[in-house]
Amino acid sequence: MLTLSKVFNSICYTIFPPTCLHCEELLRSGEEYLYFSCYAELxxxxxxxxxxxxxxxxxxxxxxxxxxxxxxxxxxxxxxxxxxxxxxxxxxxxxxxxxxxxxxxxxxxxxxxxxxxxxxxxxxxxxxxxxxxxxxxxxxxxxxxxxxxxxxxxxxxxxxxSTSQTKxxxxxxxxxxxxxxxxxxxxxxxxxxxxxxxxxxxxxxxxxxxxxxxxxxxxxxxxxxxxxxxxxx
Ligand SMILES: [Zn+2]
Structure with missing residues (x-):
């Protein structure tokens, strides 16, 4: 099962590689949600x-x-x-x-x-x-x-x-x-x-x-x- 899920994950990664939620740059391994430069600029x-x-x-x-x-x-x-x-x-x-x-x-x-x-x-x-x-x-x-x-x-x-409070x-x-x-x-x-x-x-x-x-x-x-x-x- 583990192998199957690994294969599935790697297919998903190939078809839909994760991208930065802000600049849409491809994420590198270990990165989550943000590309390193966006992370650094938070x-x-x-x-x-x-x-x-x-x-x-x-x-x-x-x-x-x-x-x-x-x-x-x-x-x-x-x-x-x-x-x-x-x-x-x-x-x-x-x-x-x-x-x-x-x-x-x-x-x-x-x-x-x-x-x-x-x-x-x-x-x-x-x-x-x-x-x-x-x-x-x-x-x-x-x-x-x-x-x-x-x-x-x-x-x-x-x-x-409640409606927007800002104005x-x-x-x-x-x-x-x-x-x-x-x-x-x-x-x-x-x-x-x-x-x-x-x-x-x-x-x-x-x-x-x-x-x-x-x-x-x-x-x-x-x-x-x-x-x-x-x-x-
Ligand atoms: Zn980014």
Whole structure:
């Protein structure tokens, strides 16, 4: 069987050789998702790794969260945009696990020591059914294993679709997020007095994270922190 699957893989490799998700250059052996030059050019948000309690992501969230870290900077048409696009729309949620393996290590000690529970921003059930997966699951599962911290994707429920937040005023943004999320009633007991880490893919205005943070704190959570794959600047 092993030989057969090896043959199959090598046929696939010949017919559909893997290419870089950003520049489409043929990948060399050992490379995953990105050609070495794109990998080297990834816009890392090192500042937020080093000081998760004092950085401009946390400022953007009005310092409502305990720690805020983003792995990369996101701009339209950059390498990170290509990665997230494939993660979300091209059935490649495994990119999330790859991000954890390659880029999370600077956050290991500070986060694994203080976080009690990991959760993620949920999709609307209809949207998740359409896509077939939540793009954050593989990232969270790998993180949970790495830090030996429980991952519960069902702490929050998304009741409504929310429209894009970027072109709205601050008040419009908060209004439009009213009632979008709620705490899953069956999870309330498990979150009391805990320090919860929320995972998201792209932080834009930060209003989603802020509204979820208020909700969790109202629901009895002691502290909320955020780790996002990327942040728009
Ligand atoms: Zn490339």
């Amino acid at each position: 816009p890392l948000n090192n500042g937020s790794w080093i000081s998760p309690q004092q950085n401009n992501i946390r400022d953007r969230l009005d310092q409502e969260v305990n720690m805020a870290t983003s792995l990369f900077f996101y701009t339209s048409d950059n390498i990170v945009q290509s990665l997230i696009h494939h993660l979300k729309y091209k059935d490649l949620p495994k990119i999330g696990a790859w991000m954890v393996d390659h880029f999370v290590f600077p956050c290991d000690s500070i986060y694994s020591k203080s976080i009690d529970l990991i959760t993620s921003i949920p999709l609307h059930p209809k949207k998740q059914k359409q896509r077939g997966y939540n793009q954050l699951d593989k990232f969270c599962e790998r993180l949970s294993k790495r830090w030996d911290v429980q991952y519960d994707p069902e702490v929050l429920i998304r009741k409504k679709h 709205k005023s601050k008040i419009e943004r908060l209004k439009s997020l009213e009632g979008v999320f709620e705490i899953n009633a069956s999870k309330r007991k498990n979150i009391q007095k805990k320090h919860i880490l929320i995972i998201d893919d792209v932080i834009t205005t930060g209003s989603t994270i802020k509204s979820v943070t208020y909700l969790l704190k109202e629901g009895g959570v002691n502290d909320v922190s955020i780790l996002s794959m990327s942040v728009v600047f």
